[in-house]
Amino acid sequence: MKSEDQSLKKTEIIRRKADFDRVFKKGKSIVDPFFVALFVQNSLPFSRIGVSVKRKFGKATLRNRLRRLVKEVYRTGKEDFPEGYDILFIARKDLSDLFRRREVSFFEIQRVLRRIANKIGEMPDEKDCTFPDRFLP
RNA sequence: AAAGUGAAACGGGUGAUCGCGGCGAGGCCGAGGAAAGUCCGGACUCCAUGGGCGAGGAUGCUGGGUAACACCCAGGGGGAGAGAUCCCCGGUAAGGGCUAUAGAGAAGCAAACCGCCUGCGGGCAAGGGUGGAAAGGCGAGGUAAGAGCUCACCAGCUGUCGGGCGACCGGCAGGCUUGGCAACCCCCAUCCGGAGCAAGUCCAAGCAGAAAGGGUUUGAGGACGCCCACCGAAUCCCUUUCGGGUAGGAUGCUGGAGGGUUAUGGUAACAUAACCCCGAGAUAGAUGAUCACGCGAACAGGAUCCGGCUUACAGUUUCACUUUCCCU
């Protein structure tokens, strides 16, 4: 997959409850001031993302905006993210505070998510399982 | 022109690039006035069905509108304001309860602290004082001093006559008078069966219930309780306990008490008719991002659907009206 493909289909978003449960239960975590990222391998030739936003984060418009920004960052920069993972971003309180003051732009979310994506790629103990999964349907 | 009152409308434009959801699939459509809070009212679905009583709840001036409402329109009374206008609304001579402190006395044959009068037995409720409230108000007559004791006016009550569908309004007469709180219980009138789209229906997958106890054709049980009718079960019903599985898909799911224009009826809310229009259907949940145009800034994102109410809201526009000032 090359960077020309900037579409984001339904299948590239974590939707089923079982998938969410799997990430929550088995996923490894990366902690950032704005997000906690959980990720796990998904036996697919591409990655899927999900966003978890608590009701306490803000009102519905704010929660929707965060989801859209995260999806937009992933869509326009898939080459920055490793393939074959389910990645779940959980918004933290510091981000909520900034959101309420409207001090968060697309580029800041992009910067933060790229930083997290690089860390996922660097995780050493995951490499063992990466290759066999590529031959699965 | 200034100050103000009341209605109503708009509320993120244009272009480029990359994207998202739906469907009859190169096309078209794709969040709001509040989508919100979930405070009311319905539609719809299930509880087998019908009726009565009760409990509980809601509403509360009158008439009308509506599917219905706690909403809307018109009217009545009271209050605030200079006015446009705004706010409030059943019953206290059915009963019970509460009215602290202060005060002589706080709810009915009232009471006498200071006081007024006196024939020293007593009489009085005008003045002072207390209080949110002192048993009609105010003025005159009257008297030893006083009092609806008498009279005029005003308020209230009862009766009566007239107007209005009615709430009420107006006139006359009477006897002289009844504190406040029902957003305390209560009374009266009217209305309401219960649960909710995670309702409900179908398909697929999966596990483990022929588990244990109790009940029942002498009627268990049947969605607030009771009663009547009715329905109703022997591997197949009801109930308690323990244990196990699923969290996928379809349907409900959007064309409706729907909008717009015109005409008619009505003071109006609204109703009726004709013609035209079709405007989301997701399910970790679709509208976004970047750039340019000087800035792009409110509250805020559908989840079964409608009618209201309430709350939030940058900026802007329109209409009607009031008061004051100036000019013609």
Place this chain on the structure above:
RNA sequence: GCGCCCGUGGCUCAACGGAUAGAGCAUCGGAUUUCGGCUCCGAGGGUUGCGGGUUCAAAUCCUGCCGGGCGCA
């Protein structure tokens, strides 16, 4: 989508509609002690979550918001 509860000093809780909203812990000051603790005495600290209403009078009653918690499907 429904149903229910709570909000009072820094914390945990009281208060038939009636006086200056109380109690314990905590805080501060003093006494006691060589010092500290314990103990004793005293003091400060409240928009009763916010707004409007009923009432002579509201933490209490009614109502609209705000915040928090619980239960059912």
